[in-house]
Amino acid sequence: MALDRRRFLGRSAATGAAVALAGTATGAAAGTSGRGGGRPGKRHEFTVLGTTDLHGNVFNWDYFTDAEFDDKDHNDVGLAKIATLVRQVRAERGRANTLLIDAGDTIQGTQLSYYYAKVDPITGPGAPVHPMARAMNAIGYDAAALGNHEFNYGVPVLRKFAEQCDFPLLAANALDARTARPAFAPYWMARLPVPHGRPVRVAVLGLTNPGIALWDKAHVQGKLTFPGLVEQAARYVPRLRSMGADVVVVAAHSGTSGTSSYGDQLPHVENAAALVAQQVPGIDAILVGHAHAEIPEYRVKNERTGREVVLSEPLKWGQRLTRFDFGLVWERGRWRVDSVSARVLNSNTVAEDPEVVGLLTGEHRKVTAYVNQVIGTSARRMAADEAPYKDVPIIDFINHVQSETVRAALVGTAHEGLPVLSQASCFSRTAVVPVGDVTIREVAGLYPFDNTLEARLLTGAQVREYLEFSARYYVRTAPGGGVDPAKLTNAGGTPDYNYDAVSGLTYEIDIAQEPGRRITKLSRAGKPVADDAQFVLAVNNYRAGGGGNFPHVASARQVWSSSEEIRNTIIAWVRARGTIDPEQFATQDWQLTRAGTPVFYSPLEHRPYRQCPCCR
Numbered sequence: 001m002a003l004d005r006r007r008f009l010g011r012s013a014a015t016g017a018a019v020a021l022a023g024t025a026t027g028a029a030a031g032t033s034g035r036g037g038g039r040p041g042k043r044h045e046f047t048v049l050g051t052t053d054l055h056g057n058v059f060n061w062d063y064f065t066d067a068e069f070d071d072k073d074h075n076d077v078g079l080a081k082i083a084t085l086v087r088q089v090r091a092e093r094g095r096a097n098t099l100l101i102d103a104g105d106t107i108q109g110t111q112l113s114y115y116y117a118k119v120d121p122i123t124g125p126g127a128p129v130h131p132m133a134r135a136m137n138a139i140g141y142d143a144a145a146l147g148n149h150e151f152n153y154g155v156p157v158l159r160k161f162a163e164q165c166d167f168p169l170l171a172a173n174a175l176d177a178r179t180a181r182p183a184f185a186p187y188w189m190a191r192l193p194v195p196h197g198r199p200v201r202v203a204v205l206g207l208t209n210p211g212i213a214l215w216d217k218a219h220v221q222g223k224l225t226f227p228g229l230v231e232q233a234a235r236y237v238p239r240l241r242s243m244g245a246d247v248v249v250v251a252a253h254s255g256t257s258g259t260s261s262y263g264d265q266l267p268h269v270e271n272a273a274a275l276v277a278q279q280v281p282g283i284d285a286i287l288v289g290h291a292h293a294e295i296p297e298y299r300v301k302n303e304r305t306g307r308e309v310v311l312s313e314p315l316k317w318g319q320r321l322t323r324f325d326f327g328l329v330w331e332r333g334r335w336r337v338d339s340v341s342a343r344v345l346n347s348n349t350v351a352e353d354p355e356v357v358g359l360l361t362g363e364h365r366k367v368t369a370y371v372n373q374v375i376g377t378s379a380r381r382m383a384a385d386e387a388p389y390k391d392v393p394i395i396d397f398i399n400h401v402q403s404e405t406v407r408a409a410l411v412g413t414a415h416e417g418l419p420v421l422s423q424a425s426c427f428s429r430t431a432v433v434p435v436g437d438v439t440i441r442e443v444a445g446l447y448p449f450d451n452t453l454e455a456r457l458l459t460g461a462q463v464r465e466y467l468e469f470s471a472r473y474y475v476r477t478a479p480g481g482g483v484d485p486a487k488l489t490n491a492g493g494t495p496d497y498n499y500d501a502v503s504g505l506t507y508e509i510d511i512a513q514e515p516g517r518r519i520t521k522l523s524r525a526g527k528p529v530a531d532d533a534q535f536v537l538a539v540n541n542y543r544a545g546g547g548g549n550f551p552h553v554a555s556a557r558q559v560w561s562s563s564e565e566i567r568n569t570i571i572a573w574v575r576a577r578g579t580i581d582p583e584q585f586a587t588q589d590w591q592l593t594r595a596g597t598p599v600f601y602s603p604l605e606h607r608p609y610r611q612c613p614c615c616r
Helices: 005-010 079-093 111-119 131-139 155-164 229-242 273-279 354-371 393-409 440-444 460-473 566-577
Strands: 019-021 043-051 098-102 143-145 187-192 200-207 247-252 285-288 295-301 308-313 320-331 334-346 374-378 420-424 436-439 452-459 501-503 506-510 519-524 534-540 558-565 590-594
Touching: 043 079, 043 200, 043 285, 079 098, 079 131, 079 320, 079 354, 098 200, 098 247, 111 131, 111 354, 111 440, 131 155, 131 354, 143 200, 143 247, 187 229, 200 229, 229 247, 229 273, 247 273, 247 320, 273 285, 273 295, 273 308, 285 320, 308 320, 308 334, 354 440, 374 566, 393 420, 393 452, 393 501, 393 534, 393 558, 393 566, 436 440, 440 566, 452 460, 452 566, 460 501, 460 506, 460 519, 460 534, 558 566
Parallel strands: 019 187, 043 098, 098 143, 200 247, 247 285, 285 308, 420 534, 506 590
Antiparallel strands: 043 320, 187 200, 295 308, 295 334, 320 334, 374 436, 420 501, 452 534, 452 558, 506 519
16 A cells, blocks of 8 residues: 555644555565564665756756756756656666655756746745646655755745655654644654565654754744754664664764854754764664755764764765665564665766656746746946856845945934945856846856845944955965966855955955955945944845854844845845946955955056945
8 A cells, every 4th residue: 555645744744754554565675484473584775876966857958058957077966867767767776676766956956946936936826836847746855854945935935845746755853843743743753665575764853954043034934943963863773763763874963073053053064974873872873964965875973873974075066866775684673784884876977857857847847938038238248157266247236236235224213324335246157147138047046046145233342253254265375476366266165245345445465464354444435444443344144144144134123124025135136226237336345365465456457446335
């Protein structure tokens, strides 16, 4: 019999998960057994496949370039590719001996997923089925953990997505704020039949990321709480074992580093998957997500049992599929895990599955038509390839729109007269605004995340500390000799999105100095910034909520906020003005130096050091 997952989703999540009976085994068991569970030494093998951080990718398509996806490593993306790999493994191992799970971040990340959350939302009249739900249903997913980006569009959109899935969405550490009971199913259990004897019971425990409490505070505050992964795994794994689970697999939307991007703002570790393996006994394997890393196999010894737990993280967007192979032996009246191995399969080795392609071609065409709408023109080509180490017009453009938006919003308030600063990051080094016609997809490419805009009050001293923190992004480089841009950035593993360029001031970053002592010549209107000066910072909600652990901003007073995505604010700005002209906003607010000597020439070569109008 098969699990009616729609009925399951309608039950209280606190009741736990359902038991699914798979079909007929196809000879994966070695040996035979008589009645009563078989003789000692009987063996069985099965496979668990896993994806993570799919981020709305169904097709091998880049909606920002309007072309087939490609990167320097020639990876492919999308569920249509994953479907082909899954079919191949099922053909080899048998459908009844193969489970398929996911570790979260499913419904955000492409214009396809955005369209069905915001433009033609799945919560609207005549509610379409989300393309990710349709694709994952067609492929036959068994369970999926929730990722932090599942909450970006609010809980109602997530609930509707869950209704549309033929499999449970799991999160043992997402609790109802009022009752402290699970807000989603904590786990799911399958019973895999063997040719003779007792089925193998496989439990899948889902864990999401506690950072949701910060990153999506506007959507979850007062509604949901997110305790730590280790404490919730320690609560549920013994329960699953007592329920008869022979194998326990965790799908964790949490990396393996043991670190947190939000510092000590929360008591729970962001990247805790390896800690779960180390500290919680009774787990056999962990499907890792969140970090966008590729980890074919990583073994962690449990400190209490001495047993190894096998972890694997497939590369994001459907570029890889993890394959866990389990070997079991029948001993003392139960199945015991004898071996676990993991590896990843590359989706660029197969063609897209024609069933998935055919199922969603209509949605794909609708979205490509939407993103190719012309909304204005640009007087000049702007590119982000040098944005990580130069002050370039394309980042100035984001800061210009954000500053204008906040400045207009503060008119008539007590903060109207304060100078407005703005922060922006290089989210994509391949982003380009072409000369001539500009489309939605090109503007969306500047801001792929669904962040919203806020305004926070900071002092001059706090701004300096903020900039010093941001400048950790650069590798310390001694004066003299050349500088290789490819080796200059991302110091300590800092991602591009955690380096902020701030407009409204001028400053230099001396990369010859140690982190914390790099900001020099911090000025406004040609005068040094006083420690007690007051500023309004236009800042995205991720940063304002503590993302990146930048100092002061999360605790700073909020004087304005908007529920509109910054991306849509920029699109609306272009529609209203018709033309993007860098002559109106491109300024050099900052530059890299070594001992006072500029590292690079200004990208505005005809203006070696033009300050922004407000800083003259």
